[in-house]
Amino acid sequence: MVTYNATAALPDGNPGPWGDPVSIQYSQRDVLLYAVGIGISDLRYIYERHPSFGVFPTFAIRWGGAGAPVDTSLIPSSPGPLNIDAERYLELLAPLPHTGTVKVRSRLVGVHPRGRGNGFCEYESIVSDESGKDCIRMVNGSFRRGVEKLGDIEPFEGSGTTYSQKITVPESNPTYSARLQIAENQAHIYRLSGDYNPLHIDPGSAKFGGFDTPILHGLCTFGHCSQKLLETICNGDASRFRKIKVRFSAPVYPGDVLEIRAWEESSSRVVFEASVGETIVVSNAYFEFG
Numbered sequence: 001m002v003t004y005n006a007t008a009a010l011p012d013g014n015p016g017p018w019g020d021p022v023s024i025q026y027s028q029r030d031v032l033l034y035a036v037g038i039g040i041s042d043l044r045y046i047y048e049r050h051p052s053f054g055v056f057p058t059f060a061i062r063w064g065g066a067g068a069p070v071d072t073s074l075i076p077s078s079p080g081p082l083n084i085d086a087e088r089y090l091e092l093l094a095p096l097p098h099t100g101t102v103k104v105r106s107r108l109v110g111v112h113p114r115g116r117g118n119g120f121c122e123y124e125s126i127v128s129d130e131s132g133k134d135c136i137r138m139v140n141g142s143f144r145r146g147v148e149k150l151g152d153i154e155p156f157e158g159s160g161t162t163y164s165q166k167i168t169v170p171e172s173n174p175t176y177s178a179r180l181q182i183a184e185n186q187a188h189i190y191r192l193s194g195d196y197n198p199l200h201i202d203p204g205s206a207k208f209g210g211f212d213t214p215i216l217h218g219l220c221t222f223g224h225c226s227q228k229l230l231e232t233i234c235n236g237d238a239s240r241f242r243k244i245k246v247r248f249s250a251p252v253y254p255g256d257v258l259e260i261r262a263w264e265e266s267s268s269r270v271v272f273e274a275s276v277g278e279t280i281v282v283s284n285a286y287f288e289f290g
Contacts, residue, residue, distance in 0.1 A: 001152055001153070001154045002076055002147040002148075002152055002153050002154060003153070003154040003156055004074070004075060004076070004111060004119050004153065004154075004156040005074045005075075005156070006074070006075065006111035006112075006119075006156055006157065006158055006159040006160070007157055007159045008074050009070070009071060009074040009075055009108065009111060009159065010108065010110070010111065010159040010160040011159075013159055013160060013161075014160065014161065015107055015108065015109040015110070015124065015160055015161055016068075016069065016070075016107050016108040016109070016160070017069060017107060018105050018106070018107045019067040019068050019069040019105060019106055019107060020067060020105070021067065021103040021104065021105045021128075022066045022067035022103065022104045022105070022106075023101055023102075023103055024063060024066065024101065024102050024103075024104055025100070025101045026099060026100070026101075026102075027099050028048055028098060028099045030193065031045075031055050031056075031059060031098060031099070032045075032046055032048065033189075033192055033193055034056065034059050034193045034223075035056050035059075036189060037186070037189045037190035037192065037193050037220065037223070038056070038058070038190065038220060038223025038224055038226070038227055039180065039182070039183070039186065039223070039224050039227065040056065040227050042227075042231065042236045044236065044238075045227075045238075048098075053098070054095060054098070054238055055095065055096040055097070055098060055238075056223075056226075056227065056238065057090070057092045057095075057226070057230075057238050057241040058090055058222065058223055058226045058227075058244070059096060060090070060096060060102075060104075060127045060135070060136045060138065061088065061090055061138065061140075061219050061222060061223070062193060062194055062195055062219060063102075063104045063125065063127060063138075064088070064106070064123060064125050064138045064139075064140035065106050065123035065125060065140055066104040066106055066125060067104060067105060067106050068106035068107055068108050068123050068125075069107070069108070070108055075108075075111055075119070075121065075144075076144070076147045077144075077147075078144045078145060078146055078147055079146075079148075079208075080197040080198055080199055080205070081197070081198065081199040081205045081206065081208045081209030082144070082145045082146040082147075082149075082150060082208075082209055083142055083143070083144060083145070083197070084142060084143045084145060084209075084218070084248075085140070085141075085142055085143075085217075085218030085219060085222075085248055086114075086120060086141045086142055086143045086218075086247065086248060087122075087139075087140070087141035087163075087164055087245070087246065087247045087248070087284075088138070088139070088140050088141070088218070088219070088222050088244075088245070088246055088248075089138060089139040089140075089163060089243070089244070089245040089246075090136065090137075090138050090226075090243065090244055090245075091136065091137040091138070091242065091243045092135070092136060092238075092241050092242060092243070093133075093134050093135055093136060093137060094129070094133055094134070094135045095135065095238070095239075096127070096129065096135050096136070097129055097130075100129070100130055101130055102127050102128060102129055102130070102135070103127070103128045104125055104126070104127050104128075105125065105126050105128075106123050106124065106125040106126075107123065107124055108121065108122070108123055108160070109122045109123060109124050109139070109160050109161050109162075109163070110122045110158065110159065110160030110161050110162045111156075111158055111159055111160060112158035112159075112160075112162060113155060113156055113157075113158055114143065116151065116155075117145065117146065117150070117151030117152065117153050118143050118144070118145055118151075118153065119143070119144040119145075119153055119156070120141055120142070120143055120144075120158075120164075121141065121142055121144060122139060122140070122141045122160070122161075122162060122163060122164070123139070123140050123141075124137075124138070124139050124163075125137070125138045125139075125140070126138075139163045141162075141163070141164060145209075145210075150208075150209070150210055164247070164284075165245075165284065166284060167245075167271055167283075167284040167285060167286060168271075169261070169263055169271050169272070169273050170263050170271075172263070174261035174262055174263050174272075175262060175263050175264040175270065176229075176232050176233060176260075176261070176262040176264075176270065176272075177259070177260065177261050177262070178228045178229075178231075178232045178259075178260045179257060179258070179259055179260075180224055180228055180257070180258040180259075180260070181257055181258075182216060182224070182252060182253075182254055182255060182256045182257070182258060183254065183255075184254050184255045185254065186216060186220060186254050187200045187201060187214060187215075187216050187217060187220065187254050188201065190216075190217050190219075190220040190223075191217070195217055195219065197217070199211070199214065199215065200214050200215060200216065200217050201214050202214065211251060213253065214253075214254070215251040215252065215253055216251070216252040216253060216254055216256070218248045220252075221248065221252045221258070221274070221281065221282065222244075222246055222248075224258060225244070225246060225258075225260060225272070225274055225282060225285070226241075226244050226287075228260055229244070229260065229262060229270070229272065229287045230289075232260075232262075233262070233270065233287070233289060234289050239290065240289045240290040241289060241290075242268070242288040242289050242290055243286075243287070243288040244285075244286070244287045244288070245284075245285060245286050246282050246283075246284070246285040247282065247283050247284040247285065248281070248282060249280050249281055249282060249283045249284075250276075250279050250280065250281045251281070252276060252281050253276075256276045257276065257277075258274055258275075258276060258281070259274060259275050259276070260272060260273075260274045260282075261273055261274075261275075262287065265286075268288055268289055268290065269286060269287070269288045269289075270286065270287050271285065271286045272285050272286065272287060273285060
């Protein structure tokens with residue numbers, strides 16, 4: 001069994017230090033491929049000659065945690081199939097350029113025990129454009145479910161802060177609802193945006209991770225929820241996108257039908273959940289818009 005030493009990683013109980021900025025270059029093709037990978041059909045995001053062509057607001061989500069200084073002797077790295085996305089938050093501060101180079105700075109904000117043999121790690125990241133303007137703020141939480149095999153992490157004392165929060169939805173009928181068919185090859189397309197975790201394509205890796213078959217990337221589910229909420233509530237207008245936060249409660253599989261239900265809390269915020277059949281797959285979630 002392996003034990004985290006989170007208090008040594010974050011000795012004062014506060015977030016860790018910011019890492020050096022990491023430069024990331026992306027092309028128009030990357031922008032287009034990401035949009036197709038999250039099931040978008042709106043030409044504003046998948047056709048480069050559209051007069052309103054732009055980068056979909058959640059494009060930067062895969063850079064969460066880039067460059068965060070982490071001592072792996074204190075917080076061990078899990079193999080891909082045992083490292084599972086748990087929660088994601090993204091705030092749009094300014095639109096990303098259609099192509100170019102950005103800088104991402106990140107820090108570890110907390111490590112917490114979550115159930116038997118699970119470590120929950122949270123990172124905060126800021127994405128800035130070439131002029132130095134902050135465009136995106138993100139927080140990502142992931143489960144480290146083992147270092148060599150599933151559930152081999154000893155109980156440990158957590159440290160640092162957490163951005164996780166409990167969000168409940170009303171028992172009344174939702175204000176908005178939407179239905180999405182996840183394509184059978186959706187994970188095959190989404191992985192080309194840079195998430196090559198074999199959990200999402202290789203049956204053997206999926207079984208090692210505790211799943212019968214490969215599952216959809218959590219960030220692909222995140223993207224589907226984001227684009228469908230923006231379409232349903234804001235007519236797909238990216239200038240109205242402000243913030244989105246989700247918790248992944250259960251896996252989504254290629255071929256599933258995703259049902260999204262959202263309840264209006266104010267003129268600029270809804271809380272929502274998503275399900276496949278009777279199973280809630282996204283919970284503790286909200287979307288804010290202009």
